[in-house]
Amino acid sequence: ESQGEIRLSKSNVVRITQQTGYPVDGAIRIALHPSRRETFPLFIRIPAWSQSASISINGKNVTTSEVKAGEFLKIEQSWRDNDVVEVKFPMELKVHQRAEAAGIPQRGGDIYRVSWFALTRGPLVFAANGLIDGKDRERTFNLGDESLEKYFTPVSSSDESGSPAFELRAPGHQPVLFVPYFEAGGRKEGTWRLTWLQNSVR
Numbered sequence: 064e065s066q067g068e069i070r071l072s073k074s075n076v077v078r079i080t081q082q083t084g085y086p087v088d089g090a091i092r093i094a095l096h097p098s099r100r101e102t103f104p105l106f107i108r109i110p111a112w113s114q115s116a117s118i119s120i121n122g123k124n125v126t127t128s129e130v131k132a133g134e135f136l137k138i139e140q141s142w143r144d145n146d147v148v149e150v151k152f153p154m155e156l157k158v159h160q161r162a163e164a165a166g167i168p169q170r171g172g173d174i175y176r177v178s179w180f181a182l183t184r185g186p187l188v189f190a191a192n193g194l195i196d197g198k199d200r201e202r203t204f205n206l207g208d209e210s211l212e213k214y215f216t217p218v219s220s221s222d223e224s225g226s227p228a229f230e231l232r233a234p235g236h237q238p239v240l241f242v243p244y245f246e247a248g249g250r251k252e253g254t255w256r257l258t259w260l261q262n263s264v265r
Contacts, residue, residue, distance in 0.1 A: 065080075066079065071097075075098045075099050077142070080094045081094075087226050089152035090150070090152075092148075092150075096145065097144060104138065105148065106136070109133065112183070114132050118136065120148050157182070158180050158210070160211070161178075161180075162176060162177065163176070178208070178262040179260065180204075180260055184227055189229065190248075192240040192242050215229040215230065215241070228241065
């Protein structure tokens with residue numbers, strides 16, 4: 064949450080207040096308080112990861128086609144005291160998959176191929192909470208190539224911040240706790256923060 068003031072002219076100062084739980088929560092409330100009514104542009108950044116953000120002004124929705132991921136939404140109108148802009152970013156769990164391979168020179172095919180996966184939710188990147196028995200870095204989970212979100216279950220975070228946490232529950236493996244990167248390892252220096260895990264090796 065934050066607040067600040069912008070002077071548009073000698074006679075008009077705009078105070079802006081922002082109420083939000085971001086980045087844990089995707090709801091943001093921006094209230095504008097100009098000294099007097101005036102037309103000026105308001106720019107709202109739409110993160111590249113947000114493909115379905117919604118914005119309303121005093122309860123009226125902004126046209127969806129104007130809201131584009133990775134760009135600033137420009138709203139220019141006559142603003143008055145207590146105008147409210149509400150922004151909602153859906154915070155969806157997403158598993159990213161990437162492959163690393165070394166090819167056989169001049170013959171085609173792979174010497175080896177490793178598939179990796181990592182977890183995000185909105186702007187937060189998650190990390191496995193430490194190395195269990197020192198083996199997580201080399202552990203292979205063999206979850207297949209389909210959507211992997213089904214293997215992650217929301218759990219209560221032990222951190223007072225109330226940040227989201229997830230358990231990876233893979234067949235044949237002990238559950239692995241995932242927390243936001245900045246919380247992994249108890250925020251202690253020198254601890255492992257593992258973000259990419261091996262899915263398969265062949």
